[in-house]
Amino acid sequence: MIDYQTGFTGLTYGHIILICVGLIFIYLAITKKWEPYELLPIGVGLILANMPYTGLLLTPEQAGGVPGVAGLLGIFLEFGLYKYTVLPLLIFLGLGAMTDFGPLLASPKGFVLGAAAQMGIFVAFFGALALGFWGIADFGIKEAACIGIIGGADGPTTIFLTAKLAPELMGITAVAAYSYMAMVAIIQPPIVRALISEKERKIYMKPQLRAVSQREKIIFPIAVMLIVILLVPRAAPLVGMFMFGNLLRESGVVDRLSDTAQGALINTITIVLMLCIGASMSAELVMRPETLMVLGLGLVAFAAGTAGGVLLGKLVSRLSKEPFNPILGAAGVSAVPMAARVAQHIGQKANPRNFLLMHAMGPNVAGVIGSAVIAGVFLGILG
Amino acid sequence: MAIDWGFALRIAGFGLLLVFSILALLIVITRVVTRFASKKGPEEKEKKEERE
Numbered sequence: 501m502i503d504y505q506t507g508f509t510g511l512t513y514g515h516i517i518l519i520c521v522g523l524i525f526i527y528l529a530i531t532k533k534w535e536p537y538e539l540l541p542i543g544v545g546l547i548l549a550n551m552p553y554t555g556l557l558l559t560p561e562q563a564g565g566v567p568g569v570a571g572l573l574g575i576f577l578e579f580g581l582y583k584y585t586v587l588p589l590l591i592f593l594g595l596g597a598m599t600d601f602g603p604l605l606a607s608p609k610g611f612v613l614g615a616a617a618q619m620g621i622f623v624a625f626f627g628a629l630a631l632g633f634w635g636i637a638d639f640g641i642k643e644a645a646c647i648g649i650i651g652g653a654d655g656p657t658t659i660f661l662t663a664k665l666a667p668e669l670m671g672i673t674a675v676a677a678y679s680y681m682a683m684v685a686i687i688q689p690p691i692v693r694a695l696i697s698e699k700e701r702k703i704y705m706k707p708q709l710r711a712v713s714q715r716e717k718i719i720f721p722i723a724v725m726l727i728v729i730l731l732v733p734r735a736a737p738l739v740g741m742f743m744f745g746n747l748l749r750e751s752g753v754v755d756r757l758s759d760t761a762q763g764a765l766i767n768t769i770t771i772v773l774m775l776c777i778g779a780s781m782s783a784e785l786v787m788r789p790e791t792l793m794v795l796g797l798g799l800v801a802f803a804a805g806t807a808g809g810v811l812l813g814k815l816v817s818r819l820s821k822e823p824f825n826p827i828l829g830a831a832g833v834s835a836v837p838m839a840a841r842v843a844q845h846i847g848q849k850a851n852p853r854n855f856l857l858m859h860a861m862g863p864n865v866a867g868v869i870g871s872a873v874i875a876g877v878f879l880g881i882l883g
Numbered sequence: 884m885a886i887d888w889g890f891a892l893r894i895a896g897f898g899l900l901l902v903f904s905i906l907a908l909l910i911v912i913t914r915v916v917t918r919f920a921s922k923k924g925p926e927e928k929e930k931k932e933e934r935e
Contacts, residue, residue, distance in 0.1 A: 608913040611906040618902055622895045629891055632884040640884060641891060715920035723912050731905055869909070870902050877898040 510552025514783030522546030522778065528682075535682040538655065538774050542675060545778020548573060557779060573779040576772055581670065581780075585663045587773040588656035589741045594766025595656070595868070596721070596745025597758050599836070604862040605716050606709035609816055609824070610832075614866025616812035617832030620651030620805025621874055624797045631797075637790045642666050645878040647794055650677045651801025652871025653684070653835040657738060659777065661875045664883055671781035672791050676798035678777075681835040687799070688842045691806045692830050700817065701850035703825040709858050717750040728873060734883060735876025742872065805833045809863065831860035834867025 525543030529536035548556055556571035559578040563569035570578075580587040604610045625648030632639035639647070646662040646669050658677040662670040680687060692701075721743035729736045748758040813829020827850075831843040840860035847856040 605913055605917065608910040611910045611913075612903075615903045615906040618899070622899060625895060626891065629886050629888075633886045633888075635884065638884065641886070641894075644891070645894075710921075713921050716916050719916045719920055720913070723916065724909060727908065727912065728905060732901065866906060866909075870906060873902045873905055874898050877894070877901055881894055881897075 505553055507552045507554075512783060514787040515550040515552065518550040518781060518783050518786060519547050522550070525778075535678050537770055538678045538777075539682070541771055541774035542678070542778040545573065545775040546781055547778075548775075549779040549782045557782065573775065576776045577779060580772060581659070581663045581776055582667055585660055585737075587769055587776065588660040588663070589737050590769045591656040591766060591773060592738055592741040593745040594761050594769065595836075596742040596747075597749045597761035598766070599742075599746055599749075599865055599868070600861070601717060601720050601746065601750075601865060602712040603709055603858050604865050605712045605720060607859060607862050609820070610828070610859075610862025610864075611866045611869075612816065613809050613813055613829045613832035613863035614834070614868075614870045615832070616829065617805045617809030617834070617863070617867050618652060618870045618874055619808030620801040620803065620833070621648040621871070623804035624648040624651050624801030627797050627800055628793075631793055637793050639790070639793075642882050643669060645882055646673050647797050648801060649673070649871065649875055649878065650680070650794075650798035651805045651833075652867070652874065653677065653681055653802060653805065653833045653839065654868055654871045655681065656773075657868075657871050657875045659773070660738060661878060664879060667780075668785055669790075669794065671777055671779075672786060672794050673798070674777040675781065676795050680798055680802045681838060684802075684833070684835045684838040685842050685845070687802050688806050688830050688833070688839065689846055691803055692810055692827055692842075692846055695807060695810045696814065696826050698850060700814065700826050701846065702854075703817065703823050704851055704853055705823055705825050705856060705859055707855035707858065714750065714752065718747065721746040721750065724869065728869065728876075732873050732876035732880065734879040735872050738872040738875060739869070742868065802833065806830050809833060809867075825854065825856060825859070828856060828860050828863055832863040832867045832870075834864060834871055836864050836868060837861065839867075840864040 522543040525539045528534045529539040556573045558571045559574040560570040625644045628639045628644035628647040631637040642665040646666045659674045662673045725743040728739045809829035809832035813826035817824040817826040827843045831839045833839045843860035844857040847854040
């Protein structure tokens, strides 16, 4: 008799449900083009992680260091996320190399909107704490911070913080962040319309921003790196990598490095990181009521962040001498560039003469800095 | 679960204060950087030449 087991014997309802979720992600990525670079590998990771007896998730630690026993996804998870958390930081390097701070430098009001849109993080933070307090979910202060950071609308920041503070929530917080980023065009417009009158939405802004010199673009990432890291040292991995990537781009002397960071490197790391995110959602970790609560609170965080940005946008619009369209506040939610595109779309719908995309890119990239700062604060206090 | 609400409020208050302060500080820095490193527009160049 041969001792051999097929995967069928180990399949549970939890596995089957999550394999179906993986298939849905792949479907959405391919047919709807919803964040395909993220959802496609996450879907595959989900499927692989929920196949029984594969050994793919066995980490080197679990394998007792015996060579050849650990699984591929377990190796990625242990060294890329749980132990050293290098993968989201390398993504941040690539994102920095892809980011143009020109619109923010041309119109620095965007910084304030980027800060206001972080309100959602704290709304969800208190929401999660309340669920923990009432005994509805097993959320403590670290879990609440990781759930709140979904409102930063920044995938790598969410993954980085969750891997450090509450690794068991990593898969679901990351999926929530990326899913809601993909759904920004559905989540934001009703909130913007509810909070901004049609008259305000029609406010016309000149499409052209002033030209920003290369010298400004070179000094900016260095200045941000120095100041932000001195004030929030634990934000150094995120802010340092982001600004380093941006300096590669703007310096103009290391084109090959810049091209690699925003091309081959970020693509390679995206494959590995997103597979890991999918793989971190095994049925044992995900099939519990807390998962739905994390998804719900993530949505609240996104909505509250949008509302915070929009309300401050209204204030800036009132105080500004030049015409300022408060829709731009919604772009402070740092889902780059989706939130900026949504602002452009709503603005143009209200007033076909309006072209707000470049204006919206400022608060959009300021939001990335804002959420990295808050992640650093959480890590500094709770890490 | 027992939650220390005072501690949570302090984290949130400090976090918000810090993010607004840092991003406001970055506005000031951007203005300074712009002042010393921005491109001179044709009008500014003309004015400078006139003064000289």
